Amino acid sequence: MKKLAKFGLASIALLPSLAMAAAPAVADKADNAFMMICTALVLFMTIPGIALFYGGLIRGKNVLSMLTQVAMTFAMVCVVWMVYGYSLAFSEGNAFFGSFGWAMLKGIAPTTLMGSFYQYIHVAFQASFACITVGLIVGAIAERIRFAAVLIFVLIWLTFAYLPIAHMVWAGGFLAQDGALDFAGGTVVHINAAVAGLVGAYLLGKRAGFGKEAFKPHNLPMVFTGTAILYFGWFGFNAGSAGTANEIAGLAFLNTVVATAGAMLTWTFGEWALRGKPSLLGVSSGAIAGLVAITPACGYVGVGGALIIGLVGGLAGLWGVTTLKKWLRVDDPCDVFGVHGVCGIVGCILTGVFASSSLGGVGYAEGVTMGHQVWVQLESVALTVVWTAVVAFIGFKVADMIVGLRVPEDQEREGLDVNSHGENAYNQ
Template sequence: MGWDKMKKIATFFLTGAAFLPTLAMAAAPAVADKADNAFMMICTALVLFMTLPGIALFYGGLIRAKNVLSMLTQVAVTFALVCVLWMVYGYSLAFSEGNAFFGSFNWAMLKNIAPTTLMGSFYQYIHVAFQASFACITVGLIVGAIAERIRFSAVLIFVVIWLTFAYLPIAHMVWAGGFLAQDGALDFAGGTVVHINAAVAGLVGAYLVGKRAGFGKEAFKPHNLPMVFTGTAILYFGWFGFNAGSASSANEIAGLAFLNTVIATAGAMLSWTFGEWALRGKPSLLGVSSGVIAGLVAITPACGYVGVGGALIIGVVGGLAGLWGVTTLKKWLRVDDPCDVFGVHGVCGIVGCILTGVFASSSLGGVGYAPGITMGHQVWVQLFSVGLTIVWTAVVAFIGFKVADMVVGLRVPEEQEREGLDVNSHGENAYNH
C-alpha cells in the first residue's frame, strides 16, 4: 500500500470521527429540563392566583356591597367553565397545527399528548395548564364591565361562545403560528390576546346590557378600597408568572421580562398618581391601584422585547393613558363600565402593543427586529394586529351577548338590580348590617 493511499484512508477515518459528536447530538432526543419544568409550574400557579383571588378581589372591591358576592361568583364559575372547555377542545383549537385562524381537534381532550410529551424543554401538560390560566383570566376581566346588572346564566352562555370564537382563534393567530404571527406581530404575553381582546368584549357587553339603574344620578363608589388594594397586590405578584413565564424557560429573556415588569409598573404607578394629583388635587389609593394595573397591562406585550429604559417609558405613558381612559375617554364613550375594563385594559393594551413596535428596536435597547424589518414596518404590523383584534372580538362579543339575550335575557329585573344581585341571584349577603 502506497504512502499516499494510507494518508487518504487515515484522513477519511479522522474526518468521520470528527463528525460523530455532531451526528450524536442531532440524533439525541429532546430532554426535559428540571429547572424549566419547575419554573413553568410556578409561573402557572402565579397566573391562576391572579384570577382566584386577584381579579375577584380587585373587582369585588370596586363595586357596591350588595353585588360583591355576585362578582366573586361570576369570576369563580367562569374560571371553572373555561378550565373544562380548555381541556375538552380549547387548547387543541388554539395551539395544535391547523390553518391561519384555528388549530385542529388533534389534541381534543388532550389526546395524543402523553405525560412525557415535551413542549420545548418542559412537559406539554404544563403548557396546557399555563395557557389555560391565560384563558381564565381573560374571561375574568370581561365580567367587570357588565357587573351589577347582568344575569348569571347569560354570563355563562356568553363565555362559551366568546371563548370558542374569539379567544381561541386570536390566541392561535398570535402564539401558535397563525395569521398575525406570520405577519410578524409582536405580543410577548398578551396585549392583544388578553387585554385588548377582553376589554373590547367588555365594552360591547356594557353597551348591550345597558347602564345600571340610577347611573348618572346616584353615586356609585367602590365599597371596599382595602379589598381593591389587596386584589391589586395579588395581581402584581402573579403578573411575574404572566410575563416571565411567557419566555417558556428560566432564561435571560425571562429575566428581562421580570425586570421590565418591575420598572414599568413603578413608572405607571407614579405617573397615574401624580397625574391624578394634578387633576384632582389629591392622590388616591384607587389611583395608585389603577396605576399598577395600567403599567402591568402596558408592558405585557413588550416585556420580552424591549430594554429597561423602554419599559420605563412604556410604563409612564401607560399610566397617563389609563388615567385619560377612565376620566376623559369614558365620558366620551358614555358607557357604564363599573370596573373600567376598557379604560385601563383596552387603552393601555393598545398603547403597549404599539410602543412594542418602537422600543423593540436594538437602537433603543430592545432585542431588535426580524432581519430586514424597520421600525415603521413593525409599528404598522402592531397597529394592524390591534385593529384586527378589536374588530374580531367586537363581532363575536356582539353575537355572544345577543344569543344570551335571546336564550335567557341579559339583564335582571330592575327591582332585583336595586335590591342587589347577591341576595336575588345567589341567596346570600356579603355583610351583616
C-alpha cells in the same frame, strides 16, 4: 441582528410540531419547575386576584355576585380548555384555528415535551391565560347581568374569539405570520377582553341610577389586596411567557417591575394634579395600567423602553377612565376598557417602537424596520378589536335570546347577591 422570533413562547408554542421535533430528549428540571410556578402564579391572579380587585370596586350588594361570576367562569374555561380549547388554539391548523387533534388532550402523554418542559405544563399555563382573560370581561358588565347569561356568553366568546386570536398570535397563525409581536398577551388577553366588555356594557345599558346616584367602590382595602395579588402573579404571566428560565425571562421580570413603578407614579401624580389629592384607588389603578402596558413588550424591549412604556401607560390609563369614558358614554363599572383596552393598545404599539436594538430592545426580525413593525402592530390591534367585537355582540345577543341579558330593575336595585345567589356578603 437578533431575531425576535427566537424568544419567548414564539420559539416553543407558535409551531408545536417544530418545537416537538427540536425538543431535547430529556426535560430540563429547572424549566419544568419554573413553568409550574409561573402557571400557579397566573392562576392565583384570577382567583383570588381579579375577584377581589373587581369585588372591591363595585357596591357591597353585588360583591358576592362578582366573586361567583369570576369563580364559575374560571371553572368553565378550565373544562372547555381541556375538552377542545387547547387543541383549537395551539395545535396545527389553518391561519385562524387549530384542529381537534389534541381534543381531550389525546396524543399528549405525560412525557411529551414542549421545548424543554412537559407539554402538560404548557396546557395548564395557557389555560391560566384563558381564565384571566374571561375574568377581566365580567368587570365591565357587573351589577346588572343575569348569571346564566354570563355563562352562555363565555362559552360562545371563548370558542370563537379567544381561541382563534390566541392561535393567530401564539400558534403560528395569521398575525404571527405577519410578524406581530405580543410577548405575553397585549392583544390576546387585554385588548381582547376589554373590547368584549365594552360591547357588553353598551348592550346591557347603564345601571339603574347611573349618573344620578353615587356609585363608589365599597371596599378599597379589598381593591388594594386584589392589586397586590395581581402584581405578584403578573411575574408568572410575563416572565413565564419566555417559556424557559433564561435571560429573556429575567428581562421580562425586570421590565415588569420598572414599568409598573413608572405607571403608578404618572397615574398618581396626574390624578393629584387633576383632583387635588392622590388616592389609593389611583395608586392601584396605576399599577394595573403599567402591568397591562408592558405585557406585550416585556420580553422584547430594554429596561429604558419599559420605563417609558410604563410612564406613558399610567397617563394613558388615567385618560381612559376619565376623559375617554365620558366620550364613550358607557357604564363600565371596573374600567375594563379604560385600563386594559387603552393601555393594551398603547403597549402593543410601543412594542413596535422600543423593540428596536437602537433603543435598547432585542432587535427586529431581519429586514424589518421600525415603521413596518409599528404598522404590523397597528394591524394586529385593529384585527383583534374587530374580531372580538363581532363575536362578543353575537355572544351577548344569543344569551339575551335564550335567558335574557339583564335582571329586572327591582332585583338590580336590591342587589344581585340576594336575588341571584340568595346570600349577603355583610350582615344587614
